[in-house]
Amino acid sequence: MSKFIFVTGGVISGLGKGVAAASIGNLLKSRGFSVFVLKLDPYLNVDPGTMSPYEHGEVYVTQDGGETDLDLGHYERFINENFSRDSNYTSGKIFWNILEKERLGEYKGKTVQYIPHVTDEIILIIKNIEKKYNSDFIIVEIGGTVGDIESNPFIYAIAQMSGEKNGLNTFFIHVTYVPFLETSGDFKTKPTQDSVNKLRGMGIKPNMILLRSNDKVENAVLTKVAKATFLSEKSVISAPDLANVYEMPLYLEKKGAANIILNYFGINDVKPNLRKWTMFANKVNKEKKDTLLIKMLGKYTSFSDAYKSINEALKISGIDLGYDIKIEYIDSNLLNEENISTNLDDADGVIILPGFGVRGFEGKVLGAIYTREKDIPTFGICLGMQAMSVAQARLKGFKKATSKEFASGDKDEVYVLDYIKGKNEKDKMGGTLRLGESPSVFKKDSHIAKYYKSTEVYERHRHRYEIQHNFIELLEDENFSFSGYHPELKLVESCEDKSKSFYIGVQYHPEFTARPLSPHKLFNAFVEKAAERKNGKK
Template identity: 40%
Template structure:
């Protein structure tokens, strides 16, 4: 029996309560105590991963170093902790069932009837243990997606129930996150939903030792005492997860004051008096409390603006950059289709931006609006940062405006274009499945000396994460360079353009990769930092006009 400890975090009452932030914060606090921590997410949907889901359905698809398409909560895991998530840190029902059915087809079960228990639950447990082993962690924290009571979660609850029997009661802890709504008419915080949720969880044979209660305000002591009594947990193990005043990055400090990690360590039979090194989190929380940060407006022109989580990592990376340069980033969110249609209000908002950012996306909808926004930034010398689709549209706009190729386009949007500036990779032309068939994960880029990219990275060789099928068409490099475009980042193994920039412009750079996936509040990505700095300079310049 291993001495590795396991913590399982379930949710009740409602979805979107912030389990991911709670798990990430717990990971940060345990690391601050000196433990090696790994975090894993279980998504109970039947999809293999979110890669084929619409951003309106699922939000952002987070990409790991080894090319897994995963839930956006894994982004928080990496931003809050020093660890790096990989494919095994994400588990879905589709993955579990496919693995079991493949074994059944091979005859691995020797003709036995394949059932939820033990075959599905054993597969779930094996995936949890393998993830913990691969990460060589002291404490492995598993977030069980969904809400207790959902039929999809039943096999997972049974699997994690068995962990106490398999690993020993001293090596397993259960944390349950619930909601305590505040009723304004009665001016009361109600504990009844939490009581019902815990009782529902106990029907699965799981008795949580720690209850984290989401609320708009700190939990009143009498409500904490009531939850302790009716849910049979120690009062110190009822943790108030109230709203952070400025940012989710203040949550580790809030949870530390609440004793969240202390309660979990006690449940795991570990010492609770080891000191925490909270310096970096205290500095971040202090930075958010400062009121003298300059306000800088960043216009984000995208396809999925109406879904708040579709560009989650982009928004977080901008916030990190703002902290690094002592600025408060104001997001001006603009639907690309509104720019395309000529909506005057959207254009007014675009003009107000001190910098313009174009994030990734798929499909033709809104692309002409993105191209117009890029042209506006180029013509008016406004800092512009393109990501993935943003780089592709930058190339299309440049070909149309500077080379005079009005028909220039991407074959993703126009297969008959006379100038396929962006074209599908040769190896992708034989791919028919959508899931997991793109250029995914970390790829090498060599940076050109004396370029803006080199100035920002301060390195000649970098690795960034990708998620796309289409690339800049190398047949047009010479014409682009003759008109002033600089290809400052090249993948040497595949000879693909990774970074483009205009040296004649104040700050005009785009990358085929997704740098937002590697930014952390205490390790800001250099491209985002440089972009926000340039946008601040643009604000200062305008104020002098």
């Protein structure tokens, strides 16, 4: 039987439950155990695919095409595993299952209620994952905060699991917040005590508490929380903000978190193999060669989590190559001919960001034209690559070139991009994109093949529009080419200008496969070219 570790949050949201769950998974995997991670989200959307990034940050795409919560990115980066669409269930998806069963008469005339039907469905999902993946440990993160109405069915469900005959196979970690009052000069534990009391009132006694705070919590506070929650002091762990989030597994290892969990389950602890992770963490703290300024051109510029995986991929490559990465967001909707030089000339590199919708697209096209002219290293991702292709079309004389996605009704518009074959305007918005991993084949003499050191790769996609085939020959010339294709569908996967230091666009999302222990080759190449530009300016 799998061992279940449930991670809940208290007091406030955004405490880092996902990082905590991922760090525990890292420590267990480093001991040779198999790990599966599941995020249960209380919101009613079937998945985050139709939500604005301002709501929950980026939509993370799994290898098998699941549109999931951004915490899946933490899980994959920290544990260095590919998880699946099974790693994220929402209330919307669960209620969908229940209502389908009700329509089919599977409840045999019973009144369908939160208890037992919703909680039973949640438990069924968890147990089906146990059967399907047969992992030593299944880590389940409950989204939201204890006390939220929408979270209650999940809390009751995992409480029920702890009360069953396999209750000894359940371990509960509660991540909570301890505020520091400047006026009195001390940490306040009452919010944590209240949060734990709410959990206990719902049938759950935490086995471990992580006290989140800006600074390390003093021992007297840990003792106070331990006594108030009936835990040993070693099971109450201070979890302050760290200089780098990738230090968290090593920090929790020093605090004995994995040892506590294994002792609870009666499993002999073994020495973890954290050598590679420690080497990576040590690189974080090494003196850097230089600081590179990377300008990010997009529209969700006031919320960095909208581009979480791109940020992390850049950071990971910077650490790997010995550079500090300074990210500056540029709202592409505000970019114009008058301010573009002021916004972009000092950049060591520019990333033209992904997204949906017309807002800011013209700024991305303008940016693609400008950075190409000035030979600023430029990396376009998904809609960014599409903007680079439209920019090439306009340089070729198609003055009103755009994407069918942004059709305005102007009879002179020319659509360089249109729906992928099999997609159309009648499709539902959710779950109808081209999603998940598929192959890309590159021209042998292309820059992108050189950076990958391969002519074939597998990357993850999330888009609905593609370059129209009749434009390929019209747009290609001695410098600009569509250098990558899907080997069977012949869909365009990349574009580049071989005369520039780095001017590459990709239709897929390489950020989803960047890991601390395996930095992404394209991001590494981009950072290296940005460093060359920086050095050339000195």
